[in-house]
Amino acid sequence: MSLAPDRLTELKRQAIHLRRLVVESVHHAGAGHLGGPMSAADMLIALYFEVLNIDPNDPHKADRDRFILSKGHSSIGLYSALALRGYFPIEELKTFDAIDSRLQGHPAMDLLPGIDMSSGSLGQGLSPGLGMALAARLKGESFHTYVMLGDGDSQEGQIWEAALVASRYQVNNLTAILDLNGLQQYGWSTEAGYGELARKPPQENPEARWQSFGWNTISIDGHDMDQFIDACQQARDHLDGPTVLIARTVKGKGISYMENDFNWHSKPVTDEDLKQAQDELAAQEAALA
């Protein structure tokens, strides 16, 4: 079922705001990750404004849906989504990465209400998600757990340990979202002397890999919020085991000079960079109206 046109436009506007907050926060902090938050931006907005059963005024409520950002270096994207959704004032994003801030370089559940699990050391997010899904089943609770994975993140073996055990327990209240943006921090770079044959994306044939681990797969365009929201519903409706949404995305999406450039994985934003990004995003917002 598609969103009403006005609602879809509103979510697109929020995603543009998120991208602007990410660039501005990283510019202000003088450090931070950009490419990953941009590839995840549309899905983060769709999750926090449409998919997740949550209450920003009661971030610890027992029956809330859970969300884990396994690719924890995209923290500023998650923080921006939480701020836009009303978990804390947007102004607080200026404390990102600063001393005593709740907005650490990587998400810390002990510091910031709204973070359901700490992350940042890659490959670790799916296992706690499985633990939450099992806990819901054992306690007879109906919440659903979503875990966003990166394609580089999924090079860690623990992701596949969790994938094996999740399908063994046939958890149908766990959905993984693979942000398949096709790049990692450096990878098998041609710069490092690897030839074009070696310069492959972080994950190859993800559908076949996940299916062979016993997962239901749904392939989508991760920048199409309608598709994403619909796929989340399909995942909840799939009762025979866990589902992974394989979301093809563009790293750096929305800022022309960042798109598909691995150098923008993590990089300080100059004043000129910021100005260009703000101009591009303003043009995108104007085009919505």
Added chain:
Amino acid sequence: MTTLHLPLTIGDALNAQRDAFGDTLIELIDRDERVYVLDGDLANSTKADKTSRERPERFLQMGIAEQNMMGVAAGMASCGLVPWLSSFACFLVNRDLDQLRVVVAQPNLPVKIAGAYSGLLTGKTGKTHQEVSDISVMRAMPNMTVISPIDAVEVRAAMIAANDSEGPVYIRMTRDPEPVVLPADYAFEIGRTIVVREGTDVTIFSTGAQTVRCLEAADLLAADGVSAHVVHVPTIKPLDAEAIAEAAARTGRVVTAEDHTIIGGLGGAVAEALGELQPTPMRRIGIRDTFGESAANDDLLKKYGITPGHVADAARELL
């Protein structure tokens, strides 16, 4: 914190710490609906298999995948459950250390880590399966409580205290039957030291089942007219540094003993405390910066220098 004074003697009763672990899991499950047991495919060694047979609805097999097991435990704990992990100490401390660091210790979640088969005496499995640096590693981790019980009674008591505590706890346990020295009604207090033998000439600090060997060392010393003050330190973290300093000041001479490396374990912790509070001449008995090997228990204790005789010799050096 108050020190417990409880003179102990070694009788004929034997029990294995792992059997107490298996029994106490059932007890915890029956008194606390939050308790679940996660196993890394070693339940019939750690004795967590009793839960799988008698309380199967509270047992989750996680397979041979410790990193995932630790993460699953964190997720469950974040939802109000209290997971107990069953595997060998060598795997729980090393294989999933980063998971323990990021999703358990940093958010301070109540995951209870039961390291079975710690120390040298692991049933002839050798250095891959002997864990002699777990105290050092675990006590360097912020938010961790680290406990090393003397016998089966203390395993049970420590598990009850650990289950009721709010953060993560590591309990190191041994494999084989050993003397039961504590009374059945013993209650554990996290951080409390126990004077198990009163003496005046030399203070011996020990932890785990090694404390039983230190009681034997005290008997050897007594035969020479040397009065040993033996202090059992079941909680290496948080360490009751004041009690350590007080017991050291009592005799002016200190020996530490443990089935563990002398680097950063009980000996290291005691040296750190005394260095600041009560500098005292001391000797450390323990594994001396080496890996172990597979062999009979008595041969291992002798070769790696942690018999009662070794402890007594170290005390004599200080006199």
